[in-house]
Amino acid sequence: MVVDESASGSLDRLFHALADPTRRDILRRCADDGLSVSRLAAGYPMSFAAVQKHVAVLERAGLVAKRRRGRERLVRTEPEALARARRALDDLEALWRGRVERMSGLLTPEPRTEAHDQQEGPNR
Amino acid sequence: MVVDESASGSLDRLFHALADPTRRDILRRCADDGLSVSRLAAGYPMSFAAVQKHVAVLERAGLVAKRRRGRERLVRTEPEALARARRALDDLEALWRGRVERMSGLLTPEPRTEAHDQQEGPNR
């Protein structure tokens, strides 16, 4: 695994974590209240370790946090990360909206002509 | 490849497509106006075919559409899909908000007690 702590990597982890139905379901189940990993794992047709890995993916993405209660670890979804994902989509959408505005011919006649600046870069 | 045309699969493809910096960059570059695949590929340190594959992933996710102009294919980002992704995040966030509201003890004393309904199911 490539350990990349860039902002881009953060979004990568976020969207990657969301791109799996089991993980999205875990987020839903843990939104109400904390669920122990065992209790969580009991709800899926796969091994405990597999669910544990999914939780780890969500945790690395910042979508979930664990706090201990006795010998259990309560998993709870972290709302901040959801907001972060939404902000990223908003940025993308704002760009599109910008295109529409230019098409309407109302704003910023020609702010950029040819060279597209890539603020994030296709690093991998 | 597992061909799954369920609603869950649609979200999978959407978020998976967004989970790559190159693809997010393609979305940005194609938000302004349509870009031919060649022109697009020239902007990245990888082969033409690799960029072509990224575009295909975006296309399968519905994030991008191609229209032909002469012998070129103009790639343009499809704003509807962005909205769809945002709606999915809103659903997740609404669930979390529901938890907070119950914690505040202001609304819906006990709408659901124990059995979590899973509207999407951990199918894979």
Added chain:
DNA sequence: CTCATCTACAACCATTTGGTTGCACGTTAG
């Protein structure tokens, strides 16, 4: 203390992903 439970983690395996090169096909320029 002893045992059962919850969790973490390593090793392993099949499939998918992201990249490559090479080739075939349609279309446009000259």
Added chain:
DNA sequence: CTAACGTGCAACCAAATGGTTGTAGATGAG
């Protein structure tokens, strides 16, 4: 018409993903 260009697709490869089983460390129950 012919050549060059733009595109799509297949075959191949290394690495990542998603699953498995097994082992080991903490912690709480009795």
